[in-house]
Amino acid sequence: MSRNYIYELSGLEDGKRVDIAGWVQDIRKLKNVAFLMVRDNTGIIQATLKLDNETTKHMINELTRESVIKLTGILNKHSPAKGGVEVQTIDLSLLNRSLTPLPLGIADPVEADFDTRFNNRFLDLRKPERLKIFHVESELLWGIRKFLNSEHFVEVHTPKIVAAATEGGADLFGVKYFEKNAYLNQSPQLYKEMLMSAGFDRVFEVGPAFRAEEHNTPRHLNEFTSIDIEMSFSDHNDAMSMLERSVKAGIESVALSNTFRDLDSTEIEVPEIPFPRISYQKCIDYLHKNGVEMEFGVDFSPEQLKIVGEQFKSFYFITEWPSQVRAFYTMPKENNNLVTNSFDLQYRDKEITSGAQRIHEVDMLEKRLKEKGLNPADFEFHLKAFRYGMPPHAGWGLGLERLTMILLDLQNIREVSLFPRDRTRIVP
Numbered sequence: 001m002s003r004n005y006i007y008e009l010s011g012l013e014d015g016k017r018v019d020i021a022g023w024v025q026d027i028r029k030l031k032n033v034a035f036l037m038v039r040d041n042t043g044i045i046q047a048t049l050k051l052d053n054e055t056t057k058h059m060i061n062e063l064t065r066e067s068v069i070k071l072t073g074i075l076n077k078h079s080p081a082k083g084g085v086e087v088q089t090i091d092l093s094l095l096n097r098s099l100t101p102l103p104l105g106i107a108d109p110v111e112a113d114f115d116t117r118f119n120n121r122f123l124d125l126r127k128p129e130r131l132k133i134f135h136v137e138s139e140l141l142w143g144i145r146k147f148l149n150s151e152h153f154v155e156v157h158t159p160k161i162v163a164a165a166t167e168g169g170a171d172l173f174g175v176k177y178f179e180k181n182a183y184l185n186q187s188p189q190l191y192k193e194m195l196m197s198a199g200f201d202r203v204f205e206v207g208p209a210f211r212a213e214e215h216n217t218p219r220h221l222n223e224f225t226s227i228d229i230e231m232s233f234s235d236h237n238d239a240m241s242m243l244e245r246s247v248k249a250g251i252e253s254v255a256l257s258n259t260f261r262d263l264d265s266t267e268i269e270v271p272e273i274p275f276p277r278i279s280y281q282k283c284i285d286y287l288h289k290n291g292v293e294m295e296f297g298v299d300f301s302p303e304q305l306k307i308v309g310e311q312f313k314s315f316y317f318i319t320e321w322p323s324q325v326r327a328f329y330t331m332p333k334e335n336n337n338l339v340t341n342s343f344d345l346q347y348r349d350k351e352i353t354s355g356a357q358r359i360h361e362v363d364m365l366e367k368r369l370k371e372k373g374l375n376p377a378d379f380e381f382h383l384k385a386f387r388y389g390m391p392p393h394a395g396w397g398l399g400l401e402r403l404t405m406i407l408l409d410l411q412n413i414r415e416v417s418l419f420p421r422d423r424t425r426i427v428p
């Protein structure tokens with residue numbers, strides 16, 4: 001079906017014949033004429049329709065909001081309608097009639113409650129401001145993908161049904177795998193590391209990660225999209241540099257994008273790199289200076305991160321985390337075993353990425369597994385890859401929804417997930 005997208009119309013000549021297709025957002029009937037507000041994924045426009053015969057009158061009487069139509073008409077660029085452009089309909093056809101009443105209004109001035117919105121997410125997503133979120137997310141990911149590709153990373157796909165925990169055992173979803181017990185993967189961590197032993201040098205993956213986290217917070221999903229990289233012959237500093245350049249490339253791609261014409265309203269600021277770095281210990285010192293208690297060896301609370309984040313305008317790294325709060329595979333710092341060659345990328349109080357140099361030496365890795373209360377035998381498939389020539393390596397995992405959320409200044413991570421999975425929501 002050849003057609004014009006609505007955003008194009010204002011750039012076409014007055015009097016031109018156009019074909020548009022979309023949803024009828026609003027219908028206003030006068031005696032001899034009807035006004036339809038027609039919406040597609042690029043915009044909304046008024047179409048006028050002369051009610052000069054019985055067929056048309058009948059059709060308009062039957063037409064419901066959110067029905068799908070297509071129409072052919074003449075472009076009028078001297079319209080009194082908002083924007084000054086309208087289409088004078090010559091031919092209208094109804095492609096699919098919507099039931100009425102709608103479970104969720106598209107143009108209602110008052111926002112429906114969260115459950116109504118997410119129970120009817122297909123309707124909620126028809127709102128242009130929702131679609132914009134996913135355009136931004138898509139553009140962000142394209143930018144990061146293109147950048148990593150230009151840095152010779154190979155895009156890979158690792159299993160999501162796995163036999164062992166990656167990030168510690170607590171928040172795993174179990175699945176029945178025929179006669180065995182298996183899990184949904186929390187992170188591609190072990191597989192991307194094995195690919196370093198396989199000699200792939202640099203890999204990245206964009207895929208789902210599953211976390212059976214019990215708490216329902218505005219920052220956590222039980223299924224999220226993780227952008228992961230792993231790079232050989234590299235350390236945490238190399239990984240941090242790759243990360244800040246990836247984030248910058250992604251945001252640049254959003255800022256330069258012209259896919260969504262009405263995005264200009266959102267000011268996307270491309271961050272300057274390098275991002276500031278602050279050590280975990282320096283964060284504690286800062287908290288103490290501000291009269292906030294915090295002991296070495298525990299994770300920051302959201303409140304503490306708010307205070308730490310006050311020092312920075314946007315992105316910053318927290319480095320050298322204590323080994324107690326990092327996963328078993330994290331490389332301890334040389335000459336100071338209390339801390340690790342690890343980092344988190346933060347945006348104010350929000351964690352966007354965790355990463356580190358990894359342990360590549362198998363004895364140390366086994367020792368760390370035991371110290372974390374894990375059984376090396378469960379990780380034998382993984383440890384094996386370290387016994388036959390594993391290069392030093394480093395990498396990170398970035399939450400796509402978290403990055404999109406901070407970029408658009410949204411307060412709830414569910415807004416950036418099409419069909420969010422949280423503690424109570426599994427449908428739709």
Ligand code: 4AD
Nearest residue numbers: 187189220221224352353354355395396397399402
């Ligand atoms: O900090 P996490 O758990 O680190 C890892 O998975 C490591 N394997 C990464 C690495 O390469 N060392 O998760 C990485 C990122 C977090 O910083 C956060 O952005 C996002 O994934 N994330 C979540 N996003 C939404 N909901 C959740 N429940 C998330 N858990 C982690």
Ligand code: MG
Nearest residue numbers: 344351353354
């Ligand atoms: Mg983390």
